[in-house]
Amino acid sequence: MWHVVDERSRSGSVPGFEVAPGTLLVAAPGLLDPHFRRTVIYMIEHRARGSLGVVLNRPSEVTVRDVLPAWAALSSQPPAVFVGGPVEGETALCLAAVRTGQDPDAVDGLVTVRGPVALVDLDADPSAIAPRLRGLRVFAGYSGWDAGQLEGEIERGDWIVVPAIPDDVLAQHDTGLWQHVLRRQGMPLALLATYPLDVRTN
Numbered sequence: 001m002w003h004v005v006d007e008r009s010r011s012g013s014v015p016g017f018e019v020a021p022g023t024l025l026v027a028a029p030g031l032l033d034p035h036f037r038r039t040v041i042y043m044i045e046h047r048a049r050g051s052l053g054v055v056l057n058r059p060s061e062v063t064v065r066d067v068l069p070a071w072a073a074l075s076s077q078p079p080a081v082f083v084g085g086p087v088e089g090e091t092a093l094c095l096a097a098v099r100t101g102q103d104p105d106a107v108d109g110l111v112t113v114r115g116p117v118a119l120v121d122l123d124a125d126p127s128a129i130a131p132r133l134r135g136l137r138v139f140a141g142y143s144g145w146d147a148g149q150l151e152g153e154i155e156r157g158d159w160i161v162v163p164a165i166p167d168d169v170l171a172q173h174d175t176g177l178w179q180h181v182l183r184r185q186g187m188p189l190a191l192l193a194t195y196p197l198d199v200r201t202n
Contacts, residue, residue, distance in 0.1 A: 018161065019046045019150065022114025024168065025053065025159040026181055029195035035086045036158075038178045041143055042095065042169060044113055051145040054084035054093060056137075056168060057177040064138050068092065070126050076135035076170040085143030094120035096129075096136035097166045107132050116166050135170045160189065 019025070025041040036055075043053040059080035065072035067081060071094070084093055097116050104110040104117075109124025110132075120129065120136055145153070153159055162185055171177050182193040 019043060019051065019154070020114075021045055022117060022164055024056075024162050024164045024181060026162055026178065028157055028160055029192055031158045036143070040168070040177050040181055041085075041159075042117075042164060044093075044095075044119065044142075046150070049147050051150045053143050054095065054139040055082065055143060056171060057175070058083040060140065062140070068122060068138060071122065071136065071138065074126060074130055074133055074136050076137055077172050082137060082139045084139030084141045087142050087144045089141035091141060092122060093139045093142055094122055094136055095139070095169045096120050097134045097169055098132050099134050102132045114164075117164075117169055134166075137169055160192075162189070 021043055023043050025039075025043065027036050027039045027041075031037060038057075039055045040057050041053040042056050043051065045052045059078055059082050062081045063072070063079050064075040064081055065079065072079065074096075081092075083089075095113070096110065096118055098104050098107070098110070098118060100116075102116070104112040107118075107129060109121040109129050110118040111121070112118050116134075122138075150159075154161065160182075162181060168177070168181070171180075179193040183190045
């Protein structure tokens with residue numbers, strides 16, 4: 001696996017902030033693609049050959065216990081498998097946040113993405129990793145972009161690039177994460193959180 005604002009939101013990304021592992025892509029209000037409407041994507045990799053991330057706010061009807069019972073006890077609430085994106089929906093990815101003072105790179109089965117957030121090797125022994133983790137999230141599929149594709153979408157205004165915090169990966173407020181992330185950016189981005197889902201109701 002390898003290690004993304006139109007004039008309607010040209011107030012756009014946080015100044016000086018660029019796509020990198022551990023940043024968020026927030027769907028602009030005008031992005032209507034059903035796969036990505038009102039999504040928040042955590043970026044795992046961003047390289048010249050392409051980019052990869054997972055949607056943080058699309059829980060499925062499937063629980064972690066249904067598909068990866070050995071990891072179920074470590075799953076954050078809600079204990080659902082989240083839909084990470086439209087690419088390779090049968091592939092499971094797992095992100096975790098380690099406890100304060102833990103170094104993900106010093107733990108077998110973890111690969112640092114940024115700070116305390118790491119990718120989890122689902123073939124590893126959960127009992128060996130469990131004491132190091134605050135929680136984890138399992139995703140089915142991912143969101144991927146070919147070389148240059150994500151930059152083009154950002155330039156078009158589809159995505160707003162903002163900083164992430166580790167709690168975003170484990171967030172329970174999946175249905176309100178889009179608004180929550182925008183509001184904490186302050187003005188003027190916070191105004192976008194009030195943008196109606198259907199402008200005809202405005």
